[in-house]
Amino acid sequence: MFGKKISFFGLIAAVFVTALILLFPPKVVFDYNFESFFPQDDEELSYYLGFREKFGNDNDYLLIALGGQEIFERSFLEEALKINNQLQDLELVESTVSLLDLKEPVIGPFGVRSREVLDIEGDLKSQKEKIIHSTQWSENLIDKAAEYLLIIVNNKQNISKEDGDLLFEEISTILNQSSIKEIKTAGKIKAQGEFVKLLQDEFAFFLSISFVLIIVLLYVIFRSWWGVLIPLLILGIGIFWTMAFSLYLGKPLDVMSVMQPTILSVIGLAALVHFFNHYLNMLREGTDKDEAINNSFSELSLAVFLTALTTSLGFMSLYLTSVPSLRYFGLYTGLGVLFMFLAVVSIAPGLLYLFAPLKTAKNEKLRELWRHGMRNAFLKVTAQKKAIVTVFILISVASFMALSDLKVNGYILDNLPRNHELVQEFEFFDDYFGGSKPLELSLAVGKKSESLLDRDVLIEIEKLENFVKKNYQSAVILSPLGLVKGINKAQNSGNENAFRLPSRGQMEKVREFVPRAVDESPIRLILDGFEExxxxxxxxxxxxxxxxxLKEKLDNFLSKQIDADLLEVRLTGTSHLIDISHESVTDQMLRGLGVAFLIVAIVAGFLFRSWRISMVVLVPNIIPLLWMCGVIWLLGIELKLTTAIIFTVAFGIAVDDSIHFMSKLRIELAKDKSWLYALKRTYLETGKAIILTTVILASGFSVLTLSQFGVTFYSGLLISMALVFALLADLLLLPLMLIPLKGIWEKKNH
Incomplete structure (x- = not known):
């Protein structure tokens, strides 16, 4: 099957495909869009999309804080006004909101006039006292201690990544040219740009470090130039095919793609070690080179294909989740595993025929050491059955109890460590200006009201505002009530004490000025008709x-304190959707694992035609997941949306050892050996390969702990540990579970 002719044909085909990609390269695109983490099948997303059509996006803004000096000095305010005016002139900026450009109406006997909220040419000392004691402006456009002035830049709605980068670069240029001592910024266009920059750096870092790791491991294992260069070339081509394929289909490289080079390289390397180790063993036994190559790939291709298939389908099971980022990561990584298998079987045999040595040096001492060690291990495992089973049960029960105590918690900038500069800048706005994360509540008239401007409805809105202010500790609240309060203030000559809900008698006078207030509002707060x-x-x-x-507390408040016949309230917005995504982590995880379990059961059933054996194979692969829960609990790691993939990925990779073990057992049984003798031979011969591949895989994934991204760091840490746990389960528990199945096998074969 893998003779010279077919092997050279496969090599030529691989070279041809690679050449085509080089001649017609795809466009490399990096992207980070946190909306790709929204659950697509959730009714809340549909509701938000309708809400966004009416009111616009809730996160298309950039917060800019200017300070580091006395902000009520004329020189500072003139420089800040210059910045504000330059920002307004940018093409992709729709508006700015700050004390520098806001005007408030004053309604008098002679009509409506406007006055500046902050008059730079006026008495700044008296204006300072007025502003910092204003419920309308303090901790809104100026912090409580009057150390920073806030400018809210409302950019173009649903701005693209490219336009967002361009706009933030233009804004950064303006800010860098100013003389203001301290400037802080936070917002979507900044976060996306910073994330993509980090993505590019990390992608290049992990691509290079993966190959360095591979070179070291290959040299340690094979100690020859061909044993390093041939695998390195194959793995590079496999990764190249995968990345090119995803880019051709328009899938940009994102935060999840950072892990792909490491994942694919260690999986491909594990497959190559199986093939090359078998090939070298045959050479040491005196087999002809050509026959050794042919036999090695012919005998192991099915087992390696099955491990690649189970790993691939394990990743692809993530496609059944409702979150686009997880779905496409699972799909393209799963396809990448298959591409890597194709690269191995199409390139490796041909290169071995061309460059591999005719013979290899013997190291009988090392081989005997391995044989002696594995033989002793098997004897001790069978002799200590009760102790081993007891320890596995105790640890598994403790881990299961830890699983019930795990907490789900995620953040907007979830993939960055909390001490990262970008996170700290966002936290600055949380501390000084009430927050950086948007909070949106949809308002609609109840069945007993006709308008949100009815005074009884406004009383309900006021109760809601007080609840939000107290419990969410939010920034200034914008709502239809704020419009009415502003008009009431204007009708009282701009008196700050009049910024409140007017009396019933005054409401009629207020209504006639509402259309103008709606038009002049920096964001849309109420629709025509005043029903939403x-x-x-x-x-x-x-x-x-x-x-x-807080959502549960809000729901309780709404049911008990808000009259639904007057006002209907619903929490919505991008932040709410991200919270829902994190809360759905258990469901997402179970979806992926359920499919992965089914796949393994089918593969084991295919090999042995027995559902009992299928179930036995599942047990030593479920145990590492349970133990991983125990580690998560011990380390105080919180579950979140991105950690949902860790369980599915760990299971898909860890099960490879069991598949190799069971495939070898099947081969031994096919040689008419008894069940116990076949089990012993399988343990002795497969044990070494399982240990080597686990070392390779765990070493490869541990590299990911060098990442700044939380999802990458925890994937590396936890998957490495899960692989070690899987090795222990396969070498200590699986043989003990298979021994009692002797009767089932003999009954099926007699």
Whole structure:
């Protein structure tokens, strides 16, 4: 099957495909869009999309804080006004909101006039006292201590990644040219740009470090130039095919793609070690080179294909989740595993025929050491059956109890460590200006009201605002009530004390000025007809766990304190959707694992035609996942959306050892050996390969702990540990579980 002719044909075909990609290369695109983490099958997303059509996106803004000096000095304010005006002139900026450009109406006997909220040419000392004691502006456009001035830049709605990068570069140029001592920024266009830059750096880093690791491992294992260069070339081509394929189909490289080079290289390397180790053993036994190559690939191709298939389908099972980022990571990584298998079987045999040596040096001492060690291990395992089973049960039960105590919690900037500069800048706005994370509530009239501007409805909105302010500790709240309060203030000559809900008698006078207030509002707060509106504010990024608690508290408040016949309220917005995504982690994880378990059961059933054996094979691969839960609990790691993939990926890779073990057992049984003798031979011969591949895989994944991205770091740490746990389960527990199945096998074969 893998003779010279066919092997050279496969090599030529691989070279041809690679040449075509080089001649017609895909465009390399890096992207980070946190909306790709929204659950697509959730009714909340459909509702938000309708809400966004009416009111616009809730996160298309950039927060800019200017300070580091006395901000009520004329020179500072003139420089800040210059910045504000330059920002307004940018093509992709729709508007800015700050004390520098806001005007408030004053309604008098002679009509409506406007006055500046902050008059740079006026008495700054008296204006400072007025502003910092204003419920309308303090901790909104100026912090409580009057150390920073806030400019909110409303950029183009649903701005693309490319336009966002361009706009933030233009804004950064303006800010860098100013003389203001301290400037802080936070917002979507900054976060996406910073994430993509980090992605590019990390992608290049892990691509290079993966190959360095591979070179070291290959040299340690084979100690020859061909044993390093041939695998390195094959792995490079496999990764190249995978990346090119995804880019051709328009899939940009994102935060999840950072892990792909390491994942694919260690999986491909494990497959090559199986093939090359078998090939070298045959040479040492005196087999002809050509026959050794042919036999090695012919005998092991099915087992390696099955491990590649189970790993691939394990990744692809993530496609059944409802989150686009996880779905496409699973799909393209799963396809990448198959591409890597194709690269191995199409390139490796031909290169071995061309460059591999005719013979290899013997190291009988090392081989005997391995044989002696594995033989002793098998004897000790069978002799200590009760102790081993007891230890596995105790640890598994403890881990299961830890599983029930794990907490789900995620943040907007979830993939970055909390001490990262980008995270700290966002936290600055949480501390000084009430938050950087948007909070949106949809408002609609109840069945007993006709308008959100009815005074009884406004009283309900006021109760809601007070609840949000107290419990969410939010920034200033924008709502239809704020419009009415502003008009009431204007009708009282701009008196700050009049920024409140007017009396019933005054409401009729207020109504005639509402259309103008709606038009002049920096964001759309109420629709024509006044039947639908929004309550919009910002909060700190407190995590999905705290957000869930507040959501439950809000629901309780709405059911008991808000008259639904007058006002209907619903939490919505991008932040709410991200919280839902994190809360769905258990469901997402079970979807992927359920399919992965089924796949392994089918493969084991295919090999042995027995459902009992299929179930036995599952057990030593479920145990590492349970133990991983124990490690997560011990280390205080919180579950979140991105950690949902770790369980599915770990299971898909760890099960490879069991498949290799069971495939070898099947081969031994096919030689008419008894069940126990075949089991012993399988343990002795496959044990070494399983240990080597586990070392390779665990070493490869441990490299990911060097990442700044949380999902990458925890994937490396936990998958490495899961692989070690799987090795222990396969070498200690699986043989003990297979011994009692002797009767089942003999009954099926007699």
């Amino acid at each position: 509106g929004r309550l919009s504010t910002r909060t700190a990024d407190m995590g999905s766990l705290k957000s869930k608690e």
